[in-house]
Amino acid sequence: MKHVGAPMDRVDGPQKVCGTARYTAEFTLPKMAHALMVQSTVASGRILRIDANKSERMPGVIAVLTHRNAMKLPKGGKAAVEPPHGRVLSLLQDDRVHYNGQPVAVVVAESMEQARAAAAALRIDYDPAPAALSFEEAKPRAYSPEKVVDAEADTRRGDSLKALSNAPCRMNLTYTTPMEHHNPMEPHATLAAWDGKKLTLYDSTQYVAGVQKTVAKTFGIPTDDVRVINQFVGGGFGGKGSAWSHVLLAAMASRQTGRPVRLVLDRPQLFGPVGGRPQTEQTLALGCDRGGKLLAVEHHATSNTSTVEDWTESSAVVTRMLYDCANVTTTHRLVQLNVGTPTFQRAPGEATGSFALESAIDELSYEAGIDPLQMRLVNYAEKDLQNGLPYSSKALRECYRVGAERFGWSRRNPRPRSMQQGRWLVGMGMGTATRPAKRSPAAARVRLMPDGQAIVQSSTEDLGTGTYTVMTQIAADALGYAPSRVRFELGDTRFPEAPIAAGSMTVESVGSAVHAACDKARRRVIQLACDDPLSPLSGASLEDVIVEDGWLRHRDGTRREQVAAVIARAPERMIEMQGDSEAGDETKRYSMHSFGAVFVEVHIDPELGIIRVPRTVGAYGVGKVMNEKTAHSQLMGGIVWGISQALLEESVLDQRYGRFVNANLSEYHVPTNADIGDIDILFVPEQDSQVNGLGAKGLGEVGMTGVAGAIANAVYHATGRRIRELPITLDKLL
Ligand code: MOS
Numbered sequence: 001m002k003h004v005g006a007p008m009d010r011v012d013g014p015q016k017v018c019g020t021a022r023y024t025a026e027f028t029l030p031k032m033a034h035a036l037m038v039q040s041t042v043a044s045g046r047i048l049r050i051d052a053n054k055s056e057r058m059p060g061v062i063a064v065l066t067h068r069n070a071m072k073l074p075k076g077g078k079a080a081v082e083p084p085h086g087r088v089l090s091l092l093q094d095d096r097v098h099y100n101g102q103p104v105a106v107v108v109a110e111s112m113e114q115a116r117a118a119a120a121a122l123r124i125d126y127d128p129a130p131a132a133l134s135f136e137e138a139k140p141r142a143y144s145p146e147k148v149v150d151a152e153a154d155t156r157r158g159d160s161l162k163a164l165s166n167a168p169c170r171m172n173l174t175y176t177t178p179m180e181h182h183n184p185m186e187p188h189a190t191l192a193a194w195d196g197k198k199l200t201l202y203d204s205t206q207y208v209a210g211v212q213k214t215v216a217k218t219f220g221i222p223t224d225d226v227r228v229i230n231q232f233v234g235g236g237f238g239g240k241g242s243a244w245s246h247v248l249l250a251a252m253a254s255r256q257t258g259r260p261v262r263l264v265l266d267r268p269q270l271f272g273p274v275g276g277r278p279q280t281e282q283t284l285a286l287g288c289d290r291g292g293k294l295l296a297v298e299h300h301a302t303s304n305t306s307t308v309e310d311w312t313e314s315s316a317v318v319t320r321m322l323y324d325c326a327n328v329t330t331t332h333r334l335v336q337l338n339v340g341t342p343t344f345q346r347a348p349g350e351a352t353g354s355f356a357l358e359s360a361i362d363e364l365s366y367e368a369g370i371d372p373l374q375m376r377l378v379n380y381a382e383k384d385l386q387n388g389l390p391y392s393s394k395a396l397r398e399c400y401r402v403g404a405e406r407f408g409w410s411r412r413n414p415r416p417r418s419m420q421q422g423r424w425l426v427g428m429g430m431g432t433a434t435r436p437a438k439r440s441p442a443a444a445r446v447r448l449m450p451d452g453q454a455i456v457q458s459s460t461e462d463l464g465t466g467t468y469t470v471m472t473q474i475a476a477d478a479l480g481y482a483p484s485r486v487r488f489e490l491g492d493t494r495f496p497e498a499p500i501a502a503g504s505m506t507v508e509s510v511g512s513a514v515h516a517a518c519d520k521a522r523r524r525v526i527q528l529a530c531d532d533p534l535s536p537l538s539g540a541s542l543e544d545v546i547v548e549d550g551w552l553r554h555r556d557g558t559r560r561e562q563v564a565a566v567i568a569r570a571p572e573r574m575i576e577m578q579g580d581s582e583a584g585d586e587t588k589r590y591s592m593h594s595f596g597a598v599f600v601e602v603h604i605d606p607e608l609g610i611i612r613v614p615r616t617v618g619a620y621g622v623g624k625v626m627n628e629k630t631a632h633s634q635l636m637g638g639i640v641w642g643i644s645q646a647l648l649e650e651s652v653l654d655q656r657y658g659r660f661v662n663a664n665l666s667e668y669h670v671p672t673n674a675d676i677g678d679i680d681i682l683f684v685p686e687q688d689s690q691v692n693g694l695g696a697k698g699l700g701e702v703g704m705t706g707v708a709g710a711i712a713n714a715v716y717h718a719t720g721r722r723i724r725e726l727p728i729t730l731d732k733l734l
Helices: 013-018 112-121 135-141 160-166 208-219 245-257 315-320 350-368 372-378 396-407 467-479 506-531 563-569 628-647 707-719
Strands: 033-039 045-051 061-065 103-109 123-128 155-157 169-177 189-195 198-203 226-229 261-264 280-288 294-305 328-336 419-421 424-436 442-448 454-457 486-489 545-548 551-554 560-562 575-581 593-604 611-621 678-683
Touching: 033 112, 033 245, 045 103, 061 112, 061 245, 103 112, 103 245, 135 294, 135 328, 160 280, 160 294, 160 328, 169 350, 189 245, 198 208, 198 245, 208 226, 208 245, 245 261, 280 315, 280 350, 294 315, 294 350, 315 328, 315 350, 350 372, 350 424, 350 628, 350 707, 372 396, 372 424, 396 424, 396 593, 396 611, 396 678, 424 611, 424 707, 442 467, 442 506, 454 467, 454 506, 467 486, 467 506, 506 545, 506 551, 506 563, 506 575, 551 563, 560 563, 593 628, 593 707, 611 628, 611 707, 628 678, 628 707
Parallel strands: 033 261, 198 226, 294 328, 454 486, 611 678
Antiparallel strands: 033 103, 045 123, 061 103, 155 328, 169 280, 189 198, 189 261, 280 294, 419 424, 424 593, 442 454, 442 575, 545 551, 551 560, 593 611
C-alpha cells in the first residue's frame, strides 16, 4: 500500500474552497417552485380547521397542501417504516398532531419569500389534547423497548445484586444528559422533480439508497422509478440517516403541482421534525474491592422517544463490554413524550453512555483511593465478556500509556482542588473511548478508461469525512494507479449500492468493495496483457506482472506497457468490474471495536465558574489508518463535539407548549474556535487482520466517546464538585 495511510489532501478540497461543490439547496431546475414546511403550534391534539383562503390568493402562491387536499398515500403513508433507519413520518394524511413542530401543511410558491409570506397568513385552529412534555412525570410509565438498535434491551451476567451487597466499596449514582439536536452547517434540503412516473430527488442525505427505498415504498412505486442524487453533504451526524417527512412532502408537492419543488428547512426546523438525541437518565450501581477491581456494575438507562415510534438511545450497551467484571446488569427503558422521534446522533449510545460510565468509574476510583487511570488498568478487559469473544485487535493499554505520557498524567496531584494556575483551578481527568467496528453489505464498480483514467463509483456519501479522498487512495493502490488518475464518484442511486454513510462504517464497507472491484480490474488488465500477442508482456505469467503508476511491468525489469494501451485494445475499449463486500463469520469469532484514551485539562475560575479546556490528548487504536490527515480531522472533530456535549449543548423544551425555546445557533450553543484549546491526537499502530481486508476499524464516532466523562472528571478534580448533569454550565459550579 503506497497511498493508503498517507496524509493526502482532500481531493474535493479545491471544489469546496472555490465554491464549486454544489449542495442540494443550490440546484435549480427549469420552472422550479419553492416549498415551505408549516409546523404545528400545539404538542398534541387535532387540527380543527385550516383556513388557506387568504394564503392561496397571495402573490406567487401555487398551492397550499394540507391533510384535506394532500394526495392519499398507500397505507396512509406508513408503508416505508423500516426501523432502525425508517421513521414514522407526518405526511398530511390525517388531522392528528403528535408534537409541536410536526409538519401540518406545505406552501408552494414561485419564490421562497412568497411561500414564507403565505405560510404566515395560514390560519390553523387546533383542538389541543393533553401532552406529555415532562420526562420526570412520564418516568412512572417507562417501558421496555423490544430491541436496542440490534441488541437486547436488557442483559445480565453473573449476579450483580449479590456482588454489590458484598462489595467493600460501592456507589449508586445517577447521571442525566439533555435532548440535543444535530446542527450541521447545511440544513436538510430536498429538490423533487417528476418526469412522468419517474421521480428524481436531490436530497441532502447520508443514504441515497435508503431515501430511494423509503420514497418508492411510501408512494407504492418501483424502486427503479426513483433516483436520488447527493454529491456533497454539509454534515449529517446521523440526522440525515433517515428520510424524514420533508423529503416525501417535497415529492408530494411536486407531484400535485406538476412543478419541480425545492424544500429547504431553516435552522429552527432542525429542532423536532428531523430527529435529535433524546434525553437520558442513567443510574449506575458499582462495587469494587479495595484494589479497585470491579465486582459488580449495573447500568440502567431511561431515554425518551416520541408517541408514534420507539427509538432507543443505547446508552448502557457500552457497559456490557468495556471493563472486566463478572457481574453486570444493563437495562434500557423508554418514556413517551410529545416530541419528534429521536434518532442516531454521532456515537449514538456511547456518547451518552460513556459519559455516565466514565464518570462513575472515576467516582469509584476516588472511593477506593485509586488513581483513575490505574482503575481502568485494573479492570482492563482482555476479551469481550458479554459474548466471550477475543478482540480482533485492542491496543487500548498502549493508548492509555502513550496518552498519559504525552499528557503528563504523572504530574497530576491526585487530591481534588489541589492544583492551580494563577487564579484558575486546574483539573485533569481522563476517560476511555470506544465504538464498535462494523460493516454492512456494499458494492462498487470501477471503469478503466483508454485515456488512463479510472472511474470508481458507489452510492455512498462524503459527509465531510473524507470519503472521496480515502476511496481514491484505496482504488489507486488496488489498481496500481496514481491517485490523480482515479476519479471517485458517489451520491447517486445509479451507482452500485452502498449502505448508509453512518456508524463509522463507510471505509470498512465501501472501502472493502472499492478494493475488491479494483483488485479484480487490475487482475483483468494483467490477464489481458499476458494473453495479447500485441502486448510486450505477452506470454508472461500472471504472477510476474505488477501494475505501478499506470504501468504493467514484468518483475524481471525487461518488459513493460502502459495500462491505457492494454485497455485501448480491450474489446469494449474499457474494463469494468464490480466489487462486493460484506461481513463474514469473523463477526462470530471476534469482538471488534475501536478504542482510545482521552485526557483533558480544565481551568475553572473559582468565583465565576467559567470552564476552559486548554488541552486534550487522545490516543486511539483504530486499526489501519487510511489517511492520517482526514483521520486526524475526524477524531479532532469528535473531541470538539465531546467538549460541546460536556459544556454547551442542550435543547430546552418549553414544558407548557412543547416547543424548543432555543432553536437557533445563538442560543443552542456549539463551540467556536475560541472555545477549543489544543487537541493532540495520537495513533497507536494496530494490525487487525480479522476486521476486514483493509484492517480499518472506523473512527468517525469513537473520537466523541469518553470525552464528556473525561471533562466531568477533570471538573471534579479541579473543584471537588461532581456534576452529573450535562451540560456542565457555570451555574452548576456556583
Ligand atoms: Mo452517525 S450517528 O453514525 O451518522
